[in-house]
Amino acid sequence: xxxxxxxxxxxxxxxxxxxxxxxxxxxxxxxxxxxxxxxxxxxxxxxxxxxxxxxxxxxxxxxxxxxxxxxxxxxxxxxxxxxxxxxxxxxxxxxxxxxxxxxxxxxxxxxxxx
Amino acid sequence: xxxxxxxxxxxxxxxxxxxxxxxxxxxxxxxxxxxxxxxxxxxxxxxxxxxxxxxxxxxxxxxxxxxxxxxxxxxxxxxxxxxxxxxxxxxxxxxxxxxxxxxxxxxxxxx
Numbered sequence: 001x002x003x004x005x006x007x008x009x010x011x012x013x014x015x016x017x018x019x020x021x022x023x024x025x026x027x028x029x030x031x032x033x034x035x036x037x038x039x040x041x042x043x044x045x046x047x048x049x050x051x052x053x054x055x056x057x058x059x060x061x062x063x064x065x066x067x068x069x070x071x072x073x074x075x076x077x078x079x080x081x082x083x084x085x086x087x088x089x090x091x092x093x094x095x096x097x098x099x100x101x102x103x104x105x106x107x108x109x110x111x112x113x114x
Numbered sequence: 115x116x117x118x119x120x121x122x123x124x125x126x127x128x129x130x131x132x133x134x135x136x137x138x139x140x141x142x143x144x145x146x147x148x149x150x151x152x153x154x155x156x157x158x159x160x161x162x163x164x165x166x167x168x169x170x171x172x173x174x175x176x177x178x179x180x181x182x183x184x185x186x187x188x189x190x191x192x193x194x195x196x197x198x199x200x201x202x203x204x205x206x207x208x209x210x211x212x213x214x215x216x217x218x219x220x221x222x223x224x225x
Contacts, residue, residue: 004157033212042118042215043203058212090158099145099207100165105157 002026006091006106013081013113021076021109023091029104031094032074036060036087037108043090049074050097081113116140118206120216127194128224134190135219137204141185146207149178149189152218153200161189161202194223 006023013019025032033048045058049068063085065077074093078085089109094101119138127133137147146165152158162171167182175192191198201218208214 035215040123040217042217043205044215045212048212099209099211099213100163102160102163103148103150103158103205103213104160105150107155107157 004091004093004104004106006089006109008109009107010110011112013078013111015081015083015113017078017081019078019081021078021089021091021111023074023076023106024072025074025091025093025104026072027093027095027104028071029093029095030071031097031101032068033058033092034064034066034074034076035090035092037090038087046076046089078111083113085111086113087111116206116208116211116214118204118214118216120202120204120219122219123217124220124222126222126224129194129196131194131223132190132192133194133221134188135202135221137187137189137216139185139187139204139206139214139216141182143208143211144182144185144206145209147180147182147187148205148207148213149187150203150205151200152203158203189219191221194221196223196225199223 004025034046035043047066049055091106149161150158164180169180203218205213205215
């Protein structure tokens, strides 16, 4: 089972550059999301999607863009990278939006913006 | 925005010791409390999903309890092993809202 696959695992960007973090899941999950993990803080929600064609902002959406053209894929775009976006990014999915559903995570993408 | 707290922030225990840590959350509109185990460079892994006040769940040497009235959950590890070293995250799910994660408890088990 591939589960949730995200790439790249490590990336160094220069300030102002743009890039896309890829995320795919093969479990036919409706709900997908992106989080960032910073030291001393919980996972913070960036954007989420409840199904193909539907996206919405989370707690910290500024500087990021998402799209959900298929059920499987949910890429995260950094529009103009800033040092404040240095973080570990996790893509996640669950069967539906219900709070009782287990969340499945990718392995994380370590991003450094210099 | 809801606030989910975890304590302690980190702890070191000796192999064989039992340990526990806490997740605290606001009890209004509660729906579910999740525990995840995260080893660096790996995917966070689901341990438990609890929904009912008084729930107790167990997975091997790890168990968890839930008190929704007072807004806390305990995670227990019996006879800690070096492979238990990880960050333990709790996440609160409320009606109509996205999950809110705590900052995690980082456990180091020393051989």
